[in-house]
Amino acid sequence: xxxxxxxxxxxxxxxxxxxxxxxxxxxxxxxxxxxxxxxxxxxxxxxxxxxxxxxxxxxxxxxxxxxxxxxxxxxxxxxxxxxxxxxxxxxxxxxxxxxxxxxxxxxxxxxxxxxxxxxxxxxxxxxxxxxxxxxxxxxxxxxxxxxxxxxxxxxxxxxxxxxxxxxxxxxxxxxxxxxxxxxxxxxxxxxxxxxxxxxxxxxxxxxxxxxxxxxxxxxxxxxxxxxxxxxxxxxxxxxxxxxxxxxx
Amino acid sequence: xxxxxxxxxxxxxxxxxxxxxxxxxxxxxxxxxxxxxxxxxxxxxxxxxxxxxxxxxxxxxxxxxxxxxxxxxxxxxxxxxxxxxxxxxxxxxxxxxxxxxxxxxxxxxxxxxxxxxxxxxxxxxxxxxxxxxxxxxxxxxxxxxxxxxxxxxxxxxxxxxxxxxxxxxxxxxxxxxxxxxxxxxxxxxxxxxxxxxxxxxxxxxxxxxxxxxxx
Numbered sequence: 001x002x003x004x005x006x007x008x009x010x011x012x013x014x015x016x017x018x019x020x021x022x023x024x025x026x027x028x029x030x031x032x033x034x035x036x037x038x039x040x041x042x043x044x045x046x047x048x049x050x051x052x053x054x055x056x057x058x059x060x061x062x063x064x065x066x067x068x069x070x071x072x073x074x075x076x077x078x079x080x081x082x083x084x085x086x087x088x089x090x091x092x093x094x095x096x097x098x099x100x101x102x103x104x105x106x107x108x109x110x111x112x113x114x115x116x117x118x119x120x121x122x123x124x125x126x127x128x129x130x131x132x133x134x135x136x137x138x139x140x141x142x143x144x145x146x147x148x149x150x151x152x153x154x155x156x157x158x159x160x161x162x163x164x165x166x167x168x169x170x171x172x173x174x175x176x177x178x179x180x181x182x183x184x185x186x187x188x189x190x191x192x193x194x195x196x197x198x199x200x201x202x203x204x205x206x207x208x209x210x211x212x213x214x215x216x217x218x219x220x221x222x223x224x225x226x227x228x229x230x231x232x233x234x235x236x237x238x239x240x241x242x243x244x245x246x247x248x
Numbered sequence: 249x250x251x252x253x254x255x256x257x258x259x260x261x262x263x264x265x266x267x268x269x270x271x272x273x274x275x276x277x278x279x280x281x282x283x284x285x286x287x288x289x290x291x292x293x294x295x296x297x298x299x300x301x302x303x304x305x306x307x308x309x310x311x312x313x314x315x316x317x318x319x320x321x322x323x324x325x326x327x328x329x330x331x332x333x334x335x336x337x338x339x340x341x342x343x344x345x346x347x348x349x350x351x352x353x354x355x356x357x358x359x360x361x362x363x364x365x366x367x368x369x370x371x372x373x374x375x376x377x378x379x380x381x382x383x384x385x386x387x388x389x390x391x392x393x394x395x396x397x398x399x400x401x402x403x404x405x406x407x408x409x410x411x412x413x414x415x416x417x418x419x420x421x422x423x424x425x426x427x428x429x430x431x432x433x434x435x436x437x438x439x440x441x442x443x444x445x446x447x448x449x450x451x452x453x454x455x456x457x458x459x460x461x462x463x
Contacts, residue, residue, distance in 0.1 A: 011316040018323065022330050029337050036341035044344070061411070068344075163352050166292075167285030167402075168436065170352060205419050219405075220285065220436040 043068050045097050046075040051158045052145035053078065053121040053128040063158075063175050081120040085242055087113050101134040101143065101235070116238055121147070128155055131239055135231025137224040139163040142172065144228075146236060148186065150246045153210075154196070157181040159228060169224030180207045180215040186236060193240045195233035198225035252381070259381040263389035265456075269362045270393040271449045272459065276362040280394055281441040283356065287410050290398030294391030296353050298384060299335070301363050304328050305383035308371040315372070324367040329358050362390055397444045405435030 004010060047065035050056065055078050057064040066074050075097075082096035096117040108114035119130040130147040140162035147156045159172040171177055184196050199214040200222070207216060217225040252260070269275045276297075283289045307327050308315075315323050336354050339347035357363070366386050371379040402408055407415040407424075416423015418431055434440055453459045 005314065005316045006318070011318050014314070014316050015319060015322075018326065022326055026330060026333060029334050033337050033341040037337070037344075040340065040344040163355065165285075166283045166289035166352055170289075219433045 040068075042098065043071045046071045048145050048158050048160070049097060049119050049121075049130050049132075050074055050078060052130050052147040052156045053119075054123060054147070054156050055121075058175065061175055063173065063178065078121045078123055079119050080122050083118045083120065085116040085118060085239070090242070099132075101132050102141070105134060114238070116242075118239065118242065126155075129239075129243075131236060133231040133235040135227050135234065137161055137164045137172075137227040138169050138221075139165070142224065142227050142231065144231070146181070146232065148236075148243075150243065152186040152193075152236075152240070152243050154181045154184045154186065161224070164221070164224050167220075168218065169221040171218050171221065172224055172228060177215075177218060183210040184215065185211050185213065186232075187240075191244075193237045195229065195236065197229045200225075256378065256381055259378060260385035260388070263382075263385040264392060265389075265452070266459065268389045268393065268452075269365070269386050270390055270445065271452055273362075273365065275365045276360055276390050277442075277445070279356050279360050280390075280397060280445060281438045283353070284394055284397040284441050284444075285401050285405065285436050287395065287398040287402045290391075290394040292349060293353050293356065294387065294394050296350060296357055297360060297362065297390060298387035300328060300331055300357050301366060301383040301387045302380055303383075304331055304363060305366060305371040305379040306376045307331070308367045309374060309376040309379035312372050312374075320372065321364070321368070324364055325358075328363050328367075332357050362386060393445065393448060396448060397441055400444055401435045401440060404432050405440075407431045 005014075044065075047068070050071070051063070051065055055066060055074060057066060065071070081092055082094055084091050084093045084096050084099070097119065099115055099117045101117075104114045104116070117132060121128040121130060127150065128147045129150070130145055132143065132145050134141065134143040136142060142159065142161040142164065144157060144159035146154060149155055157178050159178055161170060161172060164170040164172065181196065186193060186195060188194050194213045197214050198217045200217045202212065202214040202216060204212060204214065205216050263269055267273065270277065270280055279293060283293050304327055308324060311323070311327075332354050336347060336351060339350060366383060370382045374382070399409070402410075403414070407413060407418055413423075415429070416425045418425050
Protein backbone atom coordinates (compact mmCIF):
# COMPACT_ATOMS: atom_id res chain seq x y z
CA UNK A 1 0.00 0.00 0.00
CA UNK A 2 1.51 3.29 -0.92
CA UNK A 3 0.99 6.06 1.56
CA UNK A 4 0.33 9.68 0.81
CA UNK A 5 3.61 10.57 2.49
CA UNK A 6 5.59 8.42 0.05
CA UNK A 7 4.98 10.56 -3.00
CA UNK A 8 7.83 12.63 -4.39
CA UNK A 9 5.81 15.82 -4.49
CA UNK A 10 4.86 15.48 -0.84
CA UNK A 11 8.46 14.77 0.15
CA UNK A 12 9.70 17.80 -1.74
CA UNK A 13 7.08 20.12 -0.28
CA UNK A 14 7.72 18.78 3.19
CA UNK A 15 11.44 19.39 2.84
CA UNK A 16 10.95 22.94 1.62
CA UNK A 17 8.45 23.83 4.35
CA UNK A 18 10.68 22.28 6.99
CA UNK A 19 13.72 24.26 5.88
CA UNK A 20 11.76 27.51 5.87
CA UNK A 21 10.21 26.90 9.28
CA UNK A 22 13.43 25.77 10.93
CA UNK A 23 15.51 28.43 9.21
CA UNK A 24 13.29 31.29 10.25
CA UNK A 25 12.97 29.91 13.76
CA UNK A 26 16.73 29.79 14.19
CA UNK A 27 17.19 33.18 12.57
CA UNK A 28 14.61 34.63 14.92
CA UNK A 29 16.27 33.19 18.00
CA UNK A 30 19.76 34.13 16.87
CA UNK A 31 18.94 37.73 16.05
CA UNK A 32 16.68 38.41 19.01
CA UNK A 33 19.19 37.01 21.47
CA UNK A 34 22.26 38.55 19.84
CA UNK A 35 22.37 41.75 21.94
CA UNK A 36 22.32 39.73 25.16
CA UNK A 37 24.96 37.33 23.90
CA UNK A 38 27.26 40.13 22.72
CA UNK A 39 26.92 41.90 26.04
CA UNK A 40 27.80 38.69 27.88
CA UNK A 41 30.87 38.26 25.67
CA UNK A 42 31.99 41.83 26.26
CA UNK A 43 31.71 41.44 30.03
CA UNK A 44 33.55 38.13 29.80
CA UNK A 45 36.50 39.82 28.11
CA UNK A 46 36.74 42.31 30.95
CA UNK A 47 36.51 39.49 33.45
CA UNK A 48 39.24 37.55 31.63
CA UNK A 49 41.62 40.51 31.63
CA UNK A 50 40.97 41.21 35.29
CA UNK A 51 41.44 37.53 36.09
CA UNK A 52 44.87 37.47 34.45
CA UNK A 53 46.07 40.40 36.54
CA UNK A 54 44.88 38.77 39.72
CA UNK A 55 41.55 40.55 40.21
CA UNK A 56 39.32 37.55 40.73
CA UNK A 57 37.39 35.65 43.34
CA UNK A 58 39.40 32.46 43.38
CA UNK A 59 38.90 30.18 46.31
CA UNK A 60 41.24 27.33 47.15
CA UNK A 61 41.03 25.37 43.93
CA UNK A 62 38.50 26.78 41.48
CA UNK A 63 38.82 29.75 39.16
CA UNK A 64 36.17 32.43 39.71
CA UNK A 65 35.77 35.75 37.95
CA UNK A 66 34.62 38.92 39.61
CA UNK A 67 30.84 38.92 39.27
CA UNK A 68 29.32 40.16 36.02
CA UNK A 69 27.52 42.95 37.89
CA UNK A 70 30.73 44.69 38.96
CA UNK A 71 33.00 43.64 36.08
CA UNK A 72 32.69 46.97 34.22
CA UNK A 73 33.31 49.00 37.35
CA UNK A 74 36.31 46.91 38.41
CA UNK A 75 37.69 47.06 34.90
CA UNK A 76 37.64 50.87 34.95
CA UNK A 77 39.16 50.87 38.42
CA UNK A 78 42.11 48.55 37.78
CA UNK A 79 42.90 49.02 34.10
CA UNK A 80 44.69 52.35 33.85
CA UNK A 81 45.54 52.39 30.16
CA UNK A 82 44.51 50.43 27.10
CA UNK A 83 47.21 50.64 24.49
CA UNK A 84 47.15 49.70 20.84
CA UNK A 85 50.60 48.98 19.43
CA UNK A 86 50.84 49.27 15.68
CA UNK A 87 54.45 48.97 14.61
CA UNK A 88 56.22 51.86 16.35
CA UNK A 89 53.01 53.71 16.80
CA UNK A 90 51.43 53.44 20.24
CA UNK A 91 48.00 54.90 20.86
CA UNK A 92 45.49 54.75 23.67
CA UNK A 93 42.04 53.44 22.94
CA UNK A 94 39.48 52.59 25.55
CA UNK A 95 37.88 50.10 23.23
CA UNK A 96 41.14 48.20 22.76
CA UNK A 97 39.82 45.22 24.69
CA UNK A 98 37.26 44.67 21.95
CA UNK A 99 39.92 44.18 19.27
CA UNK A 100 39.47 40.76 17.70
CA UNK A 101 42.88 39.07 17.91
CA UNK A 102 41.85 36.48 15.34
CA UNK A 103 41.08 39.15 12.75
CA UNK A 104 44.35 40.93 13.50
CA UNK A 105 46.25 37.67 12.96
CA UNK A 106 44.53 37.19 9.62
CA UNK A 107 45.39 40.75 8.65
CA UNK A 108 49.06 40.19 9.49
CA UNK A 109 49.06 37.07 7.35
CA UNK A 110 47.91 39.11 4.37
CA UNK A 111 50.81 41.49 4.90
CA UNK A 112 49.05 44.17 6.94
CA UNK A 113 50.27 45.56 10.25
CA UNK A 114 48.72 43.89 13.21
CA UNK A 115 47.20 46.02 15.94
CA UNK A 116 48.39 44.67 19.30
CA UNK A 117 46.22 45.51 22.29
CA UNK A 118 47.94 45.77 25.66
CA UNK A 119 46.20 46.56 28.91
CA UNK A 120 48.12 48.30 31.65
CA UNK A 121 46.65 47.57 35.04
CA UNK A 122 47.60 48.63 38.53
CA UNK A 123 46.91 46.73 41.70
CA UNK A 124 48.49 47.14 45.14
CA UNK A 125 51.18 49.40 43.70
CA UNK A 126 52.28 46.88 41.07
CA UNK A 127 51.92 47.42 37.36
CA UNK A 128 50.63 44.61 35.18
CA UNK A 129 50.79 44.38 31.42
CA UNK A 130 48.06 42.11 30.09
CA UNK A 131 48.22 40.82 26.52
CA UNK A 132 45.66 38.70 24.69
CA UNK A 133 46.79 35.57 22.82
CA UNK A 134 44.93 33.41 20.33
CA UNK A 135 45.70 30.07 18.69
CA UNK A 136 44.34 26.66 17.91
CA UNK A 137 43.95 23.56 20.07
CA UNK A 138 42.92 20.09 19.01
CA UNK A 139 39.34 20.73 17.86
CA UNK A 140 38.89 24.46 17.71
CA UNK A 141 40.17 27.84 18.82
CA UNK A 142 41.93 28.43 22.11
CA UNK A 143 42.77 31.84 23.54
CA UNK A 144 43.86 33.53 26.68
CA UNK A 145 45.24 36.55 28.49
CA UNK A 146 48.69 36.69 30.03
CA UNK A 147 49.69 39.35 32.50
CA UNK A 148 53.37 40.24 32.86
CA UNK A 149 55.55 42.67 34.74
CA UNK A 150 57.92 45.00 32.90
CA UNK A 151 60.56 42.22 32.68
CA UNK A 152 58.07 39.91 30.94
CA UNK A 153 57.80 37.63 33.94
CA UNK A 154 54.33 36.11 33.96
CA UNK A 155 52.11 37.42 36.75
CA UNK A 156 49.01 35.46 35.87
CA UNK A 157 47.33 33.73 32.98
CA UNK A 158 43.86 32.87 31.89
CA UNK A 159 43.14 30.35 29.13
CA UNK A 160 39.90 29.40 27.49
CA UNK A 161 38.81 27.25 24.58
CA UNK A 162 35.94 26.73 22.23
CA UNK A 163 35.67 22.98 22.05
CA UNK A 164 38.53 21.05 23.63
CA UNK A 165 37.79 17.58 25.00
CA UNK A 166 36.16 17.78 28.43
CA UNK A 167 38.41 16.29 31.09
CA UNK A 168 41.52 16.52 28.89
CA UNK A 169 42.26 19.57 26.75
CA UNK A 170 39.44 21.51 28.37
CA UNK A 171 41.47 21.48 31.57
CA UNK A 172 43.67 24.31 30.32
CA UNK A 173 41.15 26.56 32.05
CA UNK A 174 41.66 24.80 35.37
CA UNK A 175 43.55 26.49 38.16
CA UNK A 176 46.19 23.76 38.45
CA UNK A 177 47.26 24.43 34.88
CA UNK A 178 46.91 28.21 34.73
CA UNK A 179 48.55 28.79 38.12
CA UNK A 180 51.71 27.01 36.94
CA UNK A 181 52.47 29.93 34.67
CA UNK A 182 52.80 32.35 37.56
CA UNK A 183 56.39 33.58 37.89
CA UNK A 184 57.64 31.92 34.71
CA UNK A 185 60.12 33.96 32.71
CA UNK A 186 59.52 34.65 29.03
CA UNK A 187 62.91 36.25 28.34
CA UNK A 188 66.36 34.80 28.92
CA UNK A 189 68.77 36.77 31.06
CA UNK A 190 70.24 38.19 27.89
CA UNK A 191 66.81 39.48 26.97
CA UNK A 192 66.07 37.03 24.17
CA UNK A 193 62.44 35.93 23.92
CA UNK A 194 62.10 32.24 24.66
CA UNK A 195 58.44 31.73 25.53
CA UNK A 196 57.02 29.00 27.73
CA UNK A 197 56.62 25.43 26.55
CA UNK A 198 53.95 23.15 27.91
CA UNK A 199 56.22 20.15 28.34
CA UNK A 200 55.84 16.51 29.21
CA UNK A 201 58.35 15.10 31.67
CA UNK A 202 60.07 18.35 32.54
CA UNK A 203 61.03 16.83 35.92
CA UNK A 204 59.48 19.78 37.66
CA UNK A 205 55.94 18.73 38.60
CA UNK A 206 55.76 21.18 41.50
CA UNK A 207 56.88 23.88 39.09
CA UNK A 208 59.56 25.27 41.34
CA UNK A 209 62.01 26.12 38.58
CA UNK A 210 60.69 29.36 37.17
CA UNK A 211 63.44 29.92 34.63
CA UNK A 212 63.20 26.60 32.78
CA UNK A 213 60.72 28.09 30.26
CA UNK A 214 58.50 25.06 30.82
CA UNK A 215 55.32 24.20 32.68
CA UNK A 216 53.99 20.73 33.32
CA UNK A 217 51.65 19.42 30.61
CA UNK A 218 48.22 17.85 31.13
CA UNK A 219 48.15 14.08 30.57
CA UNK A 220 46.10 13.22 27.50
CA UNK A 221 46.09 16.77 26.15
CA UNK A 222 49.28 16.92 24.10
CA UNK A 223 47.90 18.78 21.10
CA UNK A 224 46.03 21.34 23.19
CA UNK A 225 49.19 21.85 25.25
CA UNK A 226 51.26 22.36 22.10
CA UNK A 227 48.66 24.90 20.98
CA UNK A 228 49.11 26.81 24.24
CA UNK A 229 52.91 26.82 23.81
CA UNK A 230 52.54 28.01 20.22
CA UNK A 231 50.17 30.88 20.95
CA UNK A 232 52.37 32.09 23.80
CA UNK A 233 55.44 32.00 21.56
CA UNK A 234 53.83 33.56 18.50
CA UNK A 235 51.74 36.26 20.08
CA UNK A 236 53.76 37.38 23.08
CA UNK A 237 56.97 37.63 21.03
CA UNK A 238 55.37 40.55 19.20
CA UNK A 239 55.27 42.56 22.42
CA UNK A 240 59.02 42.27 23.05
CA UNK A 241 59.89 45.57 21.29
CA UNK A 242 57.39 47.41 23.47
CA UNK A 243 58.81 45.95 26.67
CA UNK A 244 62.31 46.93 25.49
CA UNK A 245 61.17 50.56 25.31
CA UNK A 246 60.00 50.38 28.94
CA UNK A 247 63.57 49.70 30.04
CA UNK A 248 65.03 52.82 28.53
CA UNK B 249 3.01 2.31 40.45
CA UNK B 250 -0.20 4.24 40.11
CA UNK B 251 1.15 6.89 37.80
CA UNK B 252 2.39 4.62 35.06
CA UNK B 253 0.87 1.46 33.68
CA UNK B 254 3.05 -1.62 33.73
CA UNK B 255 3.87 -1.28 30.06
CA UNK B 256 4.83 2.36 30.47
CA UNK B 257 6.98 1.65 33.50
CA UNK B 258 8.86 -0.94 31.46
CA UNK B 259 9.77 1.80 28.98
CA UNK B 260 11.69 3.52 31.75
CA UNK B 261 13.07 0.43 33.43
CA UNK B 262 14.21 -1.71 30.53
CA UNK B 263 16.85 0.65 29.16
CA UNK B 264 18.43 0.93 32.59
CA UNK B 265 19.72 -2.62 32.62
CA UNK B 266 18.48 -5.35 30.30
CA UNK B 267 18.16 -3.15 27.25
CA UNK B 268 20.78 -0.55 28.10
CA UNK B 269 21.59 1.66 25.11
CA UNK B 270 25.36 1.43 25.64
CA UNK B 271 25.96 -2.11 26.83
CA UNK B 272 23.20 -3.91 24.91
CA UNK B 273 22.23 -1.74 21.94
CA UNK B 274 25.83 -0.48 21.61
CA UNK B 275 24.70 3.06 20.83
CA UNK B 276 26.36 6.22 22.05
CA UNK B 277 29.76 4.61 22.42
CA UNK B 278 31.54 7.56 20.82
CA UNK B 279 30.52 10.02 23.51
CA UNK B 280 31.06 7.41 26.19
CA UNK B 281 34.69 7.28 25.07
CA UNK B 282 35.19 10.97 24.49
CA UNK B 283 34.02 12.67 27.64
CA UNK B 284 34.25 10.22 30.51
CA UNK B 285 37.72 11.21 31.72
CA UNK B 286 35.97 13.22 34.41
CA UNK B 287 32.90 12.50 36.49
CA UNK B 288 31.55 16.03 36.16
CA UNK B 289 31.60 15.94 32.36
CA UNK B 290 29.78 12.60 32.43
CA UNK B 291 27.03 14.01 34.63
CA UNK B 292 26.61 17.16 32.52
CA UNK B 293 26.45 15.11 29.34
CA UNK B 294 23.88 12.72 30.84
CA UNK B 295 21.58 15.54 31.86
CA UNK B 296 21.89 17.26 28.47
CA UNK B 297 21.11 14.05 26.62
CA UNK B 298 18.13 13.38 28.85
CA UNK B 299 16.72 16.79 28.02
CA UNK B 300 17.29 16.56 24.27
CA UNK B 301 16.18 12.94 23.96
CA UNK B 302 13.02 13.43 26.01
CA UNK B 303 12.01 16.52 24.08
CA UNK B 304 13.19 15.25 20.69
CA UNK B 305 11.28 12.00 21.05
CA UNK B 306 8.09 13.95 21.73
CA UNK B 307 8.58 16.23 18.71
CA UNK B 308 9.34 13.35 16.36
CA UNK B 309 6.44 11.37 17.75
CA UNK B 310 4.04 14.27 17.12
CA UNK B 311 5.34 14.55 13.56
CA UNK B 312 5.46 10.81 12.92
CA UNK B 313 2.45 10.70 10.62
CA UNK B 314 3.55 13.54 8.39
CA UNK B 315 7.27 12.78 8.00
CA UNK B 316 7.98 11.37 4.53
CA UNK B 317 9.78 8.07 5.04
CA UNK B 318 12.33 8.81 2.31
CA UNK B 319 13.86 11.72 4.17
CA UNK B 320 13.06 10.74 7.72
CA UNK B 321 16.70 10.54 8.86
CA UNK B 322 17.36 14.07 7.61
CA UNK B 323 14.22 15.33 9.33
CA UNK B 324 15.33 13.70 12.58
CA UNK B 325 18.74 15.26 12.31
CA UNK B 326 17.26 18.68 11.71
CA UNK B 327 14.92 18.37 14.68
CA UNK B 328 17.71 17.43 17.08
CA UNK B 329 20.11 20.04 15.72
CA UNK B 330 17.49 22.77 15.98
CA UNK B 331 16.57 21.84 19.53
CA UNK B 332 20.17 21.77 20.66
CA UNK B 333 21.06 25.07 19.01
CA UNK B 334 18.04 26.89 20.41
CA UNK B 335 18.85 25.65 23.89
CA UNK B 336 22.47 26.72 23.42
CA UNK B 337 21.47 30.22 22.25
CA UNK B 338 19.05 30.73 25.13
CA UNK B 339 21.69 29.63 27.63
CA UNK B 340 24.27 31.93 26.05
CA UNK B 341 21.91 34.88 26.44
CA UNK B 342 20.62 34.21 29.93
CA UNK B 343 22.95 31.78 31.68
CA UNK B 344 26.29 32.51 30.08
CA UNK B 345 28.47 30.65 32.54
CA UNK B 346 26.39 27.50 32.34
CA UNK B 347 26.52 27.68 28.56
CA UNK B 348 30.33 27.88 28.66
CA UNK B 349 30.34 24.54 30.44
CA UNK B 350 27.80 23.01 28.08
CA UNK B 351 28.77 24.39 24.69
CA UNK B 352 31.47 21.76 24.26
CA UNK B 353 28.79 19.11 24.45
CA UNK B 354 26.51 20.60 21.82
CA UNK B 355 28.23 18.95 18.89
CA UNK B 356 28.49 15.70 20.80
CA UNK B 357 24.76 15.66 21.54
CA UNK B 358 23.74 16.22 17.92
CA UNK B 359 25.87 13.34 16.71
CA UNK B 360 24.95 11.01 19.56
CA UNK B 361 23.68 7.79 17.98
CA UNK B 362 21.32 7.11 20.88
CA UNK B 363 19.23 10.10 19.91
CA UNK B 364 18.90 9.12 16.25
CA UNK B 365 18.51 5.49 17.31
CA UNK B 366 15.57 6.17 19.60
CA UNK B 367 13.90 8.52 17.10
CA UNK B 368 14.13 5.87 14.42
CA UNK B 369 13.33 2.82 16.53
CA UNK B 370 10.72 4.20 18.88
CA UNK B 371 9.36 7.69 18.38
CA UNK B 372 8.41 7.10 14.74
CA UNK B 373 6.01 4.34 15.78
CA UNK B 374 4.66 5.45 19.14
CA UNK B 375 2.63 8.21 20.75
CA UNK B 376 4.20 11.25 22.43
CA UNK B 377 3.77 10.18 26.06
CA UNK B 378 5.29 6.72 25.51
CA UNK B 379 8.04 8.28 23.41
CA UNK B 380 8.82 10.71 26.18
CA UNK B 381 9.13 7.88 28.70
CA UNK B 382 11.30 5.92 26.30
CA UNK B 383 13.56 8.93 25.83
CA UNK B 384 13.97 9.51 29.55
CA UNK B 385 14.55 5.81 30.20
CA UNK B 386 17.23 5.51 27.56
CA UNK B 387 18.94 8.70 28.63
CA UNK B 388 19.07 7.49 32.23
CA UNK B 389 20.43 4.13 31.10
CA UNK B 390 23.05 5.94 29.06
CA UNK B 391 23.83 8.23 31.98
CA UNK B 392 24.31 5.34 34.41
CA UNK B 393 27.03 3.81 32.26
CA UNK B 394 28.62 7.18 31.56
CA UNK B 395 28.77 8.02 35.25
CA UNK B 396 30.14 4.58 36.14
CA UNK B 397 32.88 4.89 33.52
CA UNK B 398 33.60 8.50 34.52
CA UNK B 399 33.84 7.46 38.16
CA UNK B 400 36.49 4.82 37.54
CA UNK B 401 38.46 6.83 35.00
CA UNK B 402 38.67 9.93 37.16
CA UNK B 403 39.37 7.96 40.35
CA UNK B 404 42.10 5.77 38.88
CA UNK B 405 43.43 8.23 36.34
CA UNK B 406 43.59 11.47 38.31
CA UNK B 407 42.91 10.30 41.87
CA UNK B 408 40.04 12.77 42.15
CA UNK B 409 36.23 12.71 42.08
CA UNK B 410 34.41 15.79 40.83
CA UNK B 411 37.76 17.53 41.13
CA UNK B 412 38.18 16.72 44.83
CA UNK B 413 41.39 14.90 45.71
CA UNK B 414 40.00 11.79 47.38
CA UNK B 415 43.19 9.74 47.37
CA UNK B 416 45.53 12.42 48.68
CA UNK B 417 47.90 14.69 46.81
CA UNK B 418 50.16 13.00 44.24
CA UNK B 419 52.75 15.78 44.33
CA UNK B 420 52.89 16.33 48.08
CA UNK B 421 52.78 12.52 48.55
CA UNK B 422 49.95 12.42 51.07
CA UNK B 423 47.17 9.86 51.58
CA UNK B 424 47.51 6.76 49.41
CA UNK B 425 50.43 8.29 47.53
CA UNK B 426 52.54 8.11 50.70
CA UNK B 427 52.55 4.33 50.22
CA UNK B 428 53.90 4.50 46.69
CA UNK B 429 50.54 4.51 44.87
CA UNK B 430 50.62 6.18 41.46
CA UNK B 431 47.82 7.46 39.22
CA UNK B 432 47.37 5.45 36.05
CA UNK B 433 47.63 8.05 33.29
CA UNK B 434 46.43 5.49 30.78
CA UNK B 435 42.96 5.66 32.38
CA UNK B 436 42.61 9.18 31.00
CA UNK B 437 42.99 8.06 27.39
CA UNK B 438 40.05 6.82 25.33
CA UNK B 439 41.14 3.17 24.98
CA UNK B 440 40.61 2.68 28.69
CA UNK B 441 37.01 3.89 28.37
CA UNK B 442 36.47 1.12 25.85
CA UNK B 443 38.00 -1.40 28.23
CA UNK B 444 35.90 -0.16 31.17
CA UNK B 445 32.73 -0.37 29.04
CA UNK B 446 33.85 -3.86 28.00
CA UNK B 447 34.20 -4.92 31.62
CA UNK B 448 30.74 -3.56 32.41
CA UNK B 449 29.29 -5.52 29.47
CA UNK B 450 31.09 -8.64 30.65
CA UNK B 451 29.84 -8.33 34.24
CA UNK B 452 26.30 -7.64 33.04
CA UNK B 453 26.19 -10.67 30.79
CA UNK B 454 27.66 -12.93 33.42
CA UNK B 455 24.86 -11.93 35.77
CA UNK B 456 22.11 -12.29 33.17
CA UNK B 457 22.84 -15.17 30.83
CA UNK B 458 19.76 -14.36 28.74
CA UNK B 459 21.63 -11.42 27.27
CA UNK B 460 24.30 -13.58 25.63
CA UNK B 461 23.65 -13.88 21.91
CA UNK B 462 23.87 -17.33 20.32
CA UNK B 463 25.93 -17.65 17.20
